[in-house]
Every structure is written in C-alpha cells, then in structure tokens.
Amino acid sequence: MLRHLDIRDVLLIDRLALEFHPGLNVLTGETGAGKSILLDCLGFVLGWRGRADLVRQGATQAEVTAVFDLPPDHPARAVLSDAGIPVEDELILRRVNNAEGRKTGWINDRRASGEVLRNLSETLVELHGQHDDRGLLNPRGHRLLLDAFAGIETAPTRAAWGRRREAAQALQAAEARLAAARAEEEFLRHADAELDKLDPQPGEEAELDTRRRAMQAAEKIRADVARALQALGPEGAEGAMLDANRWLEGAADRAEGALDAPLSALQRALIELGEVFSGVETALDGMSFDPHDLEQTEERLFALRALARKHDVLPDDLASLADDLRQRLGALDAGESELASLSDALAQAEAAYALAADALAAERAAAAERLDAAMAAELVPLKMERAVFETRLSPGEPGPEGRDNVAFTVATNPGAPSGPLDRIASGGELSRFLLALKVCLARGNDALVMIFDEIDRGVGGATADAVGRRLARLADGAQVLVVTHSPQVAALASQHFRVAKSVADGMTTSTVTSLTRDERVDELARMLAGEEVTPAARAAAKALLKG
Numbered sequence: 001m002l003r004h005l006d007i008r009d010v011l012l013i014d015r016l017a018l019e020f021h022p023g024l025n026v027l028t029g030e031t032g033a034g035k036s037i038l039l040d041c042l043g044f045v046l047g048w049r050g051r052a053d054l055v056r057q058g059a060t061q062a063e064v065t066a067v068f069d070l071p072p073d074h075p076a077r078a079v080l081s082d083a084g085i086p087v088e089d090e091l092i093l094r095r096v097n098n099a100e101g102r103k104t105g106w107i108n109d110r111r112a113s114g115e116v117l118r119n120l121s122e123t124l125v126e127l128h129g130q131h132d133d134r135g136l137l138n139p140r141g142h143r144l145l146l147d148a149f150a151g152i153e154t155a156p157t158r159a160a161w162g163r164r165r166e167a168a169q170a171l172q173a174a175e176a177r178l179a180a181a182r183a184e185e186e187f188l189r190h191a192d193a194e195l196d197k198l199d200p201q202p203g204e205e206a207e208l209d210t211r212r213r214a215m216q217a218a219e220k221i222r223a224d225v226a227r228a229l230q231a232l233g234p235e236g237a238e239g240a241m242l243d244a245n246r247w248l249e250g251a252a253d254r255a256e257g258a259l260d261a262p263l264s265a266l267q268r269a270l271i272e273l274g275e276v277f278s279g280v281e282t283a284l285d286g287m288s289f290d291p292h293d294l295e296q297t298e299e300r301l302f303a304l305r306a307l308a309r310k311h312d313v314l315p316d317d318l319a320s321l322a323d324d325l326r327q328r329l330g331a332l333d334a335g336e337s338e339l340a341s342l343s344d345a346l347a348q349a350e351a352a353y354a355l356a357a358d359a360l361a362a363e364r365a366a367a368a369e370r371l372d373a374a375m376a377a378e379l380v381p382l383k384m385e386r387a388v389f390e391t392r393l394s395p396g397e398p399g400p401e402g403r404d405n406v407a408f409t410v411a412t413n414p415g416a417p418s419g420p421l422d423r424i425a426s427g428g429e430l431s432r433f434l435l436a437l438k439v440c441l442a443r444g445n446d447a448l449v450m451i452f453d454e455i456d457r458g459v460g461g462a463t464a465d466a467v468g469r470r471l472a473r474l475a476d477g478a479q480v481l482v483v484t485h486s487p488q489v490a491a492l493a494s495q496h497f498r499v500a501k502s503v504a505d506g507m508t509t510s511t512v513t514s515l516t517r518d519e520r521v522d523e524l525a526r527m528l529a530g531e532e533v534t535p536a537a538r539a540a541a542k543a544l545l546k547g
Helices: 035-045 076-082 114-124 139-150 155-183 185-198 204-232 237-252 260-286 291-311 315-379 427-441 461-474 517-529 535-546
Strands: 002-010 013-019 023-028 061-069 090-098 103-107 110-112 125-129 388-399 402-411 449-453 479-483 495-504 507-514
Touching (some): 002 035, 013 035, 013 507, 023 035, 023 461, 035 061, 035 090, 035 125, 035 449, 035 479, 076 114, 103 114, 125 427, 139 402, 155 315, 185 291, 185 315, 204 237, 204 260, 237 260, 315 388, 495 517
Parallel strands (some): 023 479, 125 449
Antiparallel strands (some): 002 013, 061 090, 090 103
C-alpha cells in the first residue's frame, strides 16, 4: 500500500506531503489544475520513463519520496532481495532530478538504478487509463492475464519445453559433430593408418636418440680402442713386461737383493695392466654393433620426428594423438546409431510437450469461457449489456508457455464486427471495458496499488455511478487511486483529495488538499454545477455522499 508521497520542487508543486489510506482514494480538480502532475511524480519515483523537465522554475533539483507498506508475502520483497537491498516492512523510495536532467534514486537509503526501480514498480503499482498500452490493451500480455485469472499453472509445460529444447540441442550438437567428422573422415582414416603402422610409444624418441648417438660415437672411436688393446696385449706392453719379468727373475738370485724391489713393482704393474686390458677389451666388445641396426634406429627416429612435425605435436604426444583419432573414428562409426537414439529422445520429448501444451490449451479454453461470462455480468451494470466481450484463442508458435495466442476482443453492438479493445471501443466504452476487465482480473489480488487515470471519461449519470461502485468494490481490501471528473465516482471515495492551482507573485503553484466531509460537499457541488455553485448543487452533492 502507498502510505505517503512527498514532492518538492516538481513543475507546479512547491512543497507537498500526502498521506494515503486503504480503499478508494480520489483526486479531483479543474482541468489543468495539476492532477496529472501527481501521477508524473509517482511514475518518476518508480523509475518510469517520462518527461525530463520536472524541476520547478528557480529550483536546483526536483525530489520525490514515496513510502509503501510491504506485507510479509509481498512480491516486492523478492525484487529487493535479488538487488541486494535490505528488506523491511517499510519501503522508502526517493529520487532526485537535478536541473541538468541527471536522475539519482535510492531504495531504503541504498543507491538504486532506474532499472531496479522499474522492476520494483511492477510489483507495487498498476496504472490504467485510456492509453493503457502497458497493461490490458497490450495483446502480448493477454495470455498472462488469462492464466492469472484462472490460476493456471504453466510449470509442467515449461518443464516439458525445457526437456524438448535440451533434446533438440543434443541432437543438433550430435549432427554437427557427425558432419564435422564426415568432412575430415578421409584424413582421419589415413592419419590413423599411419599412426597404427608406426605404433609410436611414449618416451621412444628419446630412447632412440640416445641409442643412435651411442652407435655413432662407437663407430668413430672403436679403431683407436682396438689399437690401444693391441698395444696393451701379449704382442705389445704385456708381452714386453712379461719378458722383462722373466729376465729380471733369472738375474735376481745373483743381484743380492738389488732387483727385489723393481721386480715386485713390475709384478704389480702387470696386475694393473691386466685390469686395464680387461676393461678396454670389455669396452671394445660393447662398441661392437651391426651397421644395419644403426640404419634401422635412424630410420625409425626420423619417421617419428617427421610424423610429429606433420601433425604439429611433440613425438611423445603421437601415442595420445593416435588414441584421439581412434576415438573420433569410433564416434564417426557410431554416429548414425547415436543420431537415431537422440532422434527418438527428441520425438518422445516433443510428444510429452504436445500433451502438456494440449492440456494447457484446454485449461485456457475453459478459463476463457469463465472470463467471458464474468465480463458479461460486469458489463450489465455499466450500461453495456448489449456489448460482447470475447477471449479468443488461436494457435501460436510453440514456447515454454504453450502454443496459444490469446486476445481480448469486443463488439459494442449486436451484429457489429468484433476486434481489439482499443480499435473497436470508443473512449467512454473503452474505459468501462477496462474497468470491468480489471474487476474480473483483480479478484483476490491486493498487492498492487491500482491507479485509474480518468477511466470514467465520457460517461455520466447512472453509468458514472456504476463505474464508481465498481471502483469502490475493487478497492475493498485493496488500495485504488482514481483521477476523476465524475462527481458520482468521487462521492464513493474513502479519501478525497482536491487539486487546485493558484498564482502568487507571478508564480503558478498547484496544491493538494485532503477534504473534510463539508469540503467534499463543496467540491462535489462544483463538479455538478460548474463555476457557480447553487443550493440545488449542494443538495445533490449531499445526496451523492449519502449514497
């Protein structure tokens, strides 16, 4: 519920503070007094896109503050929570527009963007008038209105649509993968054959390179090692040292010990030389290789490196590349089977969606009949008993909310063609259609503050009284704000505001006053009689207030 509206330096308004109450609140006043400015101010603080020149002449900025009461289950709480704004029972909106046109908004003293304010406004206020293209006159919203009227739950259809969409996406992705695989099938099979034939192993390239380097090095030094072995052997140093040992042993007995130490050292040298010979001989044996083995090693090493360059990978990654190619070929070979399975899944999802959409269409058809009957009952007291309201359902594009188009149409006279509300009905008729429709659709919904901007324009007498009574009924347990020129409507208000315009010191100012009962008599009499209020007008005003 809107509890308070504070306006400062907006257009014709200098300072204004209004307190609103539940039920039917009406704003009356002469044409041009500034009634529409109040709606502009409320729209401004709610973030609606409107006129830019709001700042009162001579002021530096315009400011509007609105205070709403939020019941525990009010949908505005979810919007506040999503925006990261503390949720309280009292909601304070404030918005400032400076002279340069820059706008700044706050929600509970937290800076807020215009988008957040607009999202919040959709849960707080609903505006209706003859140019109500945001709401009841917009055919794009008629399906939602019908669903809300009947309490239709679209979650099963949305879930079925989601499964259908997922199945279609899975099939599309599989078809794309298969098409891409088919486009490179020849390459895949050729590359797989090459890799399969070579059969590369992780770490093989480094092992082959080490073996090749060892064989190349052995080929270069083996001749020198063989010559060294020969020089160390029986025909070389070993033979000469053995001869020297034999000769020294023969002479040692006659040398009286002079050859004992040299002979002992020579024998040790022979032992060391034997170890040297054995080591060199072992090394030489290790350097023996088949030249064909070197050739094979080089051929495989070069083949690994060439294939790695061809596929732009490291030689050690060839094995994993081979696994990847085999998987892709396996997917290609199994692609047709996968497509068949996914096609079956999509067909099942489409069938499930069709059942849910058909059930939803049947619910809407029944709801349309109930809404048409409710509208027929509402139009009678509004003096439109000859008019026909019809909710038309037609096939539409499938979607998460079903595949029904819903349009509200009217025929104002028997035999006349029916058509959209805003094209068939005249100004006064349109107002009554909108009011009747809102009465039907708003039952049980008291979360929104409903604002009717001169919705009673073009009607008078008993019809205006019927309009007022419908507005009063709509305000029962809720809050309704009405801008009206009809005394019959104003007389039914639980709170009556008069908007007046005055000029002082060359400055025009609009004021808004909450009227007492006596003041209401004067205002209703003015609305009935015009500029000169007569005793008869006052009597008629008192009669209206008595109901």
